[in-house]
Amino acid sequence: MSRIGVGLWRSIITLLIIGLSTLVNKWLFQKTVGWYLRRKAAARRKSILTRVAAEASEYHLSAGPSPKSEDVEWEKVERPKGGEADDEWDGIIGFFHPFCNAGGGGERVLWAAIKATQNRWPKAVCVVYTGDHDADKDSMLERVQNRFNIKLHPPTIVFLYLTTRHYVLSSTWPHFTLLGQSLGSMILAYDAFSFLVPDVFIDTMGYAFALAFSKFIFPSVPTGAYVHYPTISTDMLGSLKTSPALGRGLNAGTGKGVRGFVKKQYWHLFAYLYSYVGGSVDLVMTNSSWTASHIRTLWGPVRTKRKKPSPVSVVFPPVAVDEIIRAIPLDEASEKDRRPEILCIAQFRPEKNHTLLLRSFAKFLQSLSGSLPRTEREQDKVSPQLILIGSVRDAHDATRVYDLRLLAYELQIKSNVTFITDASWPTILSHLRTASIGANCMWNEHFGIGVVEYQAAGLISVVNDSGGPKLDIVVEWEGGETGFKASTEEEYAISFGRALRMGEDETLAMRRRARARAGAFGEKEFDGAWVRDVGKLVEMEGRGRKGK
Numbered sequence: 001m002s003r004i005g006v007g008l009w010r011s012i013i014t015l016l017i018i019g020l021s022t023l024v025n026k027w028l029f030q031k032t033v034g035w036y037l038r039r040k041a042a043a044r045r046k047s048i049l050t051r052v053a054a055e056a057s058e059y060h061l062s063a064g065p066s067p068k069s070e071d072v073e074w075e076k077v078e079r080p081k082g083g084e085a086d087d088e089w090d091g092i093i094g095f096f097h098p099f100c101n102a103g104g105g106g107e108r109v110l111w112a113a114i115k116a117t118q119n120r121w122p123k124a125v126c127v128v129y130t131g132d133h134d135a136d137k138d139s140m141l142e143r144v145q146n147r148f149n150i151k152l153h154p155p156t157i158v159f160l161y162l163t164t165r166h167y168v169l170s171s172t173w174p175h176f177t178l179l180g181q182s183l184g185s186m187i188l189a190y191d192a193f194s195f196l197v198p199d200v201f202i203d204t205m206g207y208a209f210a211l212a213f214s215k216f217i218f219p220s221v222p223t224g225a226y227v228h229y230p231t232i233s234t235d236m237l238g239s240l241k242t243s244p245a246l247g248r249g250l251n252a253g254t255g256k257g258v259r260g261f262v263k264k265q266y267w268h269l270f271a272y273l274y275s276y277v278g279g280s281v282d283l284v285m286t287n288s289s290w291t292a293s294h295i296r297t298l299w300g301p302v303r304t305k306r307k308k309p310s311p312v313s314v315v316f317p318p319v320a321v322d323e324i325i326r327a328i329p330l331d332e333a334s335e336k337d338r339r340p341e342i343l344c345i346a347q348f349r350p351e352k353n354h355t356l357l358l359r360s361f362a363k364f365l366q367s368l369s370g371s372l373p374r375t376e377r378e379q380d381k382v383s384p385q386l387i388l389i390g391s392v393r394d395a396h397d398a399t400r401v402y403d404l405r406l407l408a409y410e411l412q413i414k415s416n417v418t419f420i421t422d423a424s425w426p427t428i429l430s431h432l433r434t435a436s437i438g439a440n441c442m443w444n445e446h447f448g449i450g451v452v453e454y455q456a457a458g459l460i461s462v463v464n465d466s467g468g469p470k471l472d473i474v475v476e477w478e479g480g481e482t483g484f485k486a487s488t489e490e491e492y493a494i495s496f497g498r499a500l501r502m503g504e505d506e507t508l509a510m511r512r513r514a515r516a517r518a519g520a521f522g523e524k525e526f527d528g529a530w531v532r533d534v535g536k537l538v539e540m541e542g543r544g545r546k547g548k
Contacts, residue, residue: 033217034217034218037193037194037197037217038197041193041194041195041196041197044195044196045092045196045197048092048125048127048158048196051158052125052155052156052158055154055155056155056156058155059153059155087121087122089121089123089124089538089542090121090123090124091124091125091199091200091541092124092125092127092196092199092200093124093125093126093199093200093201093202093534094127094129094196094198094200094201094202095110095113095126095127095128095129095202095204096192096203096204096205096207096210096211097110097129097130097204097205098129098130098131098132098162098165098168098205099130099131099132099393100128100130100132100140100159101130101132101134101135101140101143102347102391102393103143103147103391103393103422104347104391104393105228105347105447105449106205106228107144108148108317108318108449109204109226109228109318109526110128110204111144111148111150111152112148112150112317112523112527112530113202113204113226113530113534114126114128114157115150115151115527116526116530116531117530117531117534118152118153118156118157119527120531120535121538122153122156124156125156125158126157127158127159127160127196127198128157128158128159128160129160129162129188129192129195130159130160130161130162131161131162131163131164131188133161136159137154137157137159140159141154141157146424146425147391147422147424148320148425149320149323149425160192160195160196162188162191162192162195164184164187164191167181167184167185167187167188168181168184168185168188168207169181169184172184178231178232178267178270179266179270179273182207182208182209182231182270182273182274183209185207185209185210185213186209186210186213189207189209189210189213189214190213192210193214193217193218197218199221199541200221200222200223200534200538200541201214201218201221201222201223201224202223202226202534203224203225204226206227206228206230206231208225208231208274208281209277211223211225211277211280211281212276212277212278212280215281215282216280220544222282222283222537222540222541222544223280223281223282223283223537224281224282224283224284224285224534224537225281225283225284225285226285226287226315227284227285227286227287227291227295228287228291228446229291230274230295230298231270231274232267232270232298233444235294235444237264237267237268271298274298275298275301275302276302278299278302278303279299279302279303279305279306279308280302281299281303281308282308282310282537283310283533283534283537284299284310284312284313285312285313285314285315285530285533286312286314286315287314287315287316287317287446287468288314288316288446288447288467288468288471289314289468289471289472290444290446290467290468290470290472291314291447291468292312292313292314295312296312299312300312310536313529315526315529315530315533316447316472316520316525316526316529317449317526318522318523318526319449319452319453319518319521319522319523320453320456320523321452321456321518321519321521321522322522322523322524324429324432324453324456324457325456325515327433328429328432328433328456328457328458330458330508330511330512330515332504335504335508337434338435338436339382339385339434339435340385340500341384341385341386341387341431341435341436341437342384342386342387342435342436342437342438342439343387343389343431343432343435343437343438343439343454343459344387344388344389344390344438344439344441344450345389345390345428345438345450345453346388346389346440346442346450347390347391347393347397348388348390348391348392348397348400348401348421349397349400350400351442351443352441353441353442353464354388354441355407356441356489356492357386357388357439357441357492358386358404358407358408358411358413358417359407359411359489360441360486360489360492360493360496361384361413361416361417361492361493361496362411362412362413363489363493364384364493364496364497365384365416367493368384368497383416384416384496384500385416385418386413386416386417386439387417387418387420387431387435388404388417388418388419388420389420389421389427389428389431390421391421392421392422401419401421404419405419428453432453432454432457432459433457435457435459436459436460436499437459437461437462437496437499438450438453438454438455438457438459438461438462438483439461439463439492439496440461440462440463440464440469441464441492442464442467443466443467444464444466444467445463445464445466445467445469446467446468447468447472447473448463448467448468448469448473451463451468451469451474452473452521454483454514455473455474455514455517455518456515456518457515458511458512458514458515459511459514460483460484460499460502460511460514461473461474461482461483461484461514462483462484462485462486462492462495462499463483463484463485463486464485464486464487465485465491469485473517474514475517477513477514477517478516480509480510480513481510481513482510482513482514482517483510484498484499
């Protein structure tokens, strides 16, 4: 039987078991399956705690300071009071992030969250459920430091390697992909709990069905979600009717005809299921105002009905704003180092829409009549360049980069485009220091960590007129604009020209406003919000432990 067939049957069996258990005796199902998984993982839990204690002792002797003493500034972060939310809490927090080594913005959130957790609860153990079998603990932590400049405390981090990650890949489910991946996440969650049942379970990738599965079989385990992007949204439903030329996602314009009608009904049904499972999550954090609005619309009514005490909150992702500001000066002298470069920092994934960026850049080059305005920077003596920086997760991403290179060749802009894959943090800083414009072309980008990095570095942002960049980041600040918004190739091309043709005083003023706006998205702000919300889960776990 093919892998798809096996996955489908396992998913059907999982649903049948859940359905039958609900009809027969939900309590009995929780007691039997939950008891079985806890019993199965008990020995591993004991082994993990023993190993963590041994590694912590060895690390303390060889490396010196603990994470608490490494970061004096941490004492300035507001701490929740009461309950078990104190330094002595020594439970296990499970982070469900099957693609933790991908190197994107979602991974930055994961590692920053773990760092904040380690600093706040130094005796807690952070377990990461991952499917990245090609990387061991040392190589992963090394990449985290090189890519994000985040240094973690190794002894209290444990990686558990899942064997069923293929069930959440879109390639496994060529039809009914959203539903298939969601059911696959339940299989993956079962795989995770077979290894270890945590004291607190947090999903940081968007697998709401996995959290619902956890709550179903382990009702006493507090669950938390950090939602980067709703799996389904009203905007997605609306995009089925729009023209693909508007660039509104991969499914734009697919709602026509009989096939489109069926797809629309399927999406509405899935939205109902997504709302139902989302209502079971104890605590929900979202990464932007746009995401929060959609999650409140979808999950809010069910959460209210189930009397969930914590409202859906906005916890902006952590961006290395302070570090960028320290590394990149912003004054008249630094303007001389800027070149007419357009920088794009984004994973090489389809939804990032690099194709739109390349075509827009080609139109911009065609529009040049041979002269950018003469300034002290002498930008007119240098041909504008487009620099694409992004991580490559797998062979599919590598193929996508190859296709983009071919497109640049076909558009006759090959000599003006540079691709940099899996760049180190120093390399990214170097390009942020010399570029003039930062570009983003994804429709309904949930937040936009790269855009904040542009702002912190003083770049003029040209972003898609949607999602988080529109609502939270590239907004009016201190009485003026902080960048430009666009949707089509023509609008992007015009915006590139406007950004490069502004006078020096106007350019520097916009750069300074953008940097000032970026201050709202720093790492300290994220740390404080994360500790505040996760502290509620820790308190819930403490109350549950006392009640046993």
